[in-house]
Amino acid sequence: MRYLRLILICGIFLSIGLTQSNAQIFPKIIKRNSNTTPVVPQERKNIELRGFDQESYLRTLSTVTDSMIFENNVNLGKVRSIIAEDQNVMIWAPTNRLVKVSEQIQIDSIWVTAYEYFSAWDSKKIDIYDFDIKSFQDSVKIRLYDPFFGYNWSMPLDQTPITSPFGYRWRRWHYGTDLDLNTGDPVYSTFDGIVRVRSYDRYGYGYYLVIRHKNGLETLYGHLSKYLVEVGQEVKAGELIAKGGNTGRSTGSHLHYELRYRGQPFDPENVYDFKEYRILNQEFLLTSDTFSHVAQARARAYHRVKSGDTLGSIARRYGVSVSTLTKLNGITSRSILRIGQNLRVR
Template sequence: MKIRALLFICCTTILVSAVEAKAQEDKEAPKQVVYIKKMDKRVSELMADRVGIRKNMELKELATINERAMEAKEDLMFPADELYGSNWENQWVDPFRGTTAKVNFPDSFAIDCSSFVYPIAIDSMARITSKYGPRRRRMHRGIDLKVLIGDTIRAAFDGKVRIKNFERRGYGNYLVIRHPNGLETVYGHLSKALVQPNDIVHAGDPIALGGNTGRSTGSHLHFETRFLGQAINPAEIIDFENGVPHQDTYVFHNVKINGRRSNIYTSSSDRMVYHRVKSGDTLGKIARIYGTSVNELCRLNGLKGTSVLRIGQSIRCSAGAVTSSKGGKSKPTASASVKQTVKTTVAADAAAVASINQASKAGQQEATPVYHRVKSGDTLGAIAAKYGTTVSKLCELNGITKTTILKLGRALRCS
């Protein structure tokens, strides 16, 4: 009997404990469910916020892309408007010719050349038939590239066609394109133009066919680069041997000669300068303008003191160290250092004509710069060892640092 009572008490205790435990579980279950629901809601809110943030970022990126696209489109519609203003002359290669307006040359200007495309077929590269400079008593303001009649001519940069014209005793059929980077390019002696004035073109677009029209002794492309009407030697901007720009950004500096205003631009401390003879010019007057002597002018141009100057004739003046006409001592020309630039305003038909030539040390024989085209695996150290120079010198010559990443195809100046 006692055993039964003991068993009954034990069973009763176990049942009571189980009932209480069950009741406790039932009491706590709603709290757990509520907690889990709150966690799920918070996670959902965080996910929604993340999606919202990403969506806003994508919308901002899209707006930025659209804004850049609109700016690029506007730049093509009004190329280099900040430089040329509303001057959109459709008759003359020099847009300021025949006007009384004066050109405001900035102290310096950076030209983006990174998008350059070689204007003729790749297999025609380096076939230069005539360089920039004096030629047969005339100033040749471009570079002649050998092409055959009918060869495709392409736009060198993005831009807008300013002129499509014909000049019987000069360019023949020619085009002038103004680019957002500030340059204008001229394409002469064409057999046929494929674009019309005010057409927008992109770098590499076919714009014409090669020919032999105008003042030409054989089929070729006459190619010019101009800045605010001033002809600049294309070889100073483009490495025609490799078909790439010497630098992605080419900076022109405005300089003065003996304190006189000029439209000369240079990107190096040494330069070759040409003077275009005007009515009333004499060797003595030209020598005084450029701070040199009559004897030096005669030596540079193969002239005599009694030589008669023709109007329009290009006279080479000295670069770097020149001889003063008042004394027999050698002194540097004013503004020989392009780091000291001055603001000046010049007439569009100013006599001084710049021919930016390869850098040479003053007082020494002019040397031709050597360029290396970057290939896969090249490093600054390897290039320096190959050309017998130093990495620091390469950085100085090319305006780069030792950590600069070299792009394939880039032309590096090595000397």
């Protein structure tokens, strides 16, 4: 009987977990004090959460970049490079690393054609923009230079005496300003930009360069003797780009300097004081009056035939083709010209 009781007691101890290996752990229960005041998280002050307002952003940005024209449908995710000539984009704000430009460009190790990357690109022609002067009735404020954004200006030569101004001369329009120099004198880029054209015109500019600038303008440098830059090369204002000369249709060593907006030339003396060797203002306002000479140039014009004149020489003088002359005057390329005869050239 004694042994039976001992066995029963041992069984009871084992069932309630006498050893640590069979012990059961129960969660600790904490009774909540009903008198405790619940903690309410405090609202953070002076924080305003707003969605991105693209129109407001563009208005603010356009006050800084007055030389650009913005549209309501600008896609901020597809901003072109600093040297895109399209005036509907923020050309001074680069989003890609441009490695090289020629007929092809490399952007972030991807090769594409230059025409695909820029809204317009041609390294052979001067005017590629198809800009209609008649429809241009707005005013465009061009920010010529801005040290805050890192682009500046320069005069094209060390000295800038004018030998022939912009305007009508020798029965034709002269679309630039001629500046005196000696062959071999340095020629400088007048603004930051990229070389778009490097070519030769036997009956006109001779060896010449066209540079597309960050401010939306282009400059042309004619009658050069030597190139010092390549197509697609980025240049800074004041950087040496060529040496002056007397090539092409020229009667003496000089630089033919042009300013162009979307392919259309205008008087450089609207921007520079060549006699005082300075730029007139940081900004320039383009209006329809800036291109009033284009309407005059496109008016009818006639040439009085002189001894030795041919259709070819007359065509080269007025910058038209022989076929244009024959159509305007109802003649053929084999027609005999009479001295004193009036030929319509435009």
